[in-house]
Amino acid sequence: WTDIYAIGACIYxxxxxxxxNDAPQRLEKDRLSLALSRLRGVYSDNLIEVVEWCMSLDPLSRPQSVFALQKELNREVERSYTKLTVAEKMRLQFDNLVADKAKSGRKTGAGTRPR
Structure with missing residues (x-):
């Protein structure tokens, strides 16, 4: 459960x-919700809720497995992707293809010049 908390803290x-603030400080005066509320409109409500879920002070209120967290984060990606215009989706796919091609070129040494 501390790993889940740490993931939430990293996203935060x-x-x-x-x-x-670390958990003991939050036990005294918890300002997490206030801090995250300022990010509404910048980040999706769902992502903010995922961070709050991961960083719950009660370990039993957090995601009980990495798989549960992964599933919720995947939903967030799907929601974000479906909001994109067709042109934005095409650009994203193109950028991913270019990045994949660059990675495969580095692995094989393709595209490098002899010195």
Missing amino acids: ASMQGYPP
Whole structure:
């Protein structure tokens, strides 16, 4: 469960630009919901709820497995993808193809010049 909390804390830090207060500090004065509420409109409500879920002070209220968390994060990706326009989806697919091609070129050494 501490791993799940840590994942939530990492996502929080990525969203805020700084890490959250540690759990003992939060037990005294929990400002997580307030801090995350300021991010509504910047990030999806679902992603914010996932972070709150992962960082619940009660370990039994957190996702009980990495699989459960992964499933919810995949839903978030699907929701975001379906909101894209056709042009944005095509651009994303193109960018992924280019990135995959670049990765495979680095693995085989293709595209490198002899010195």
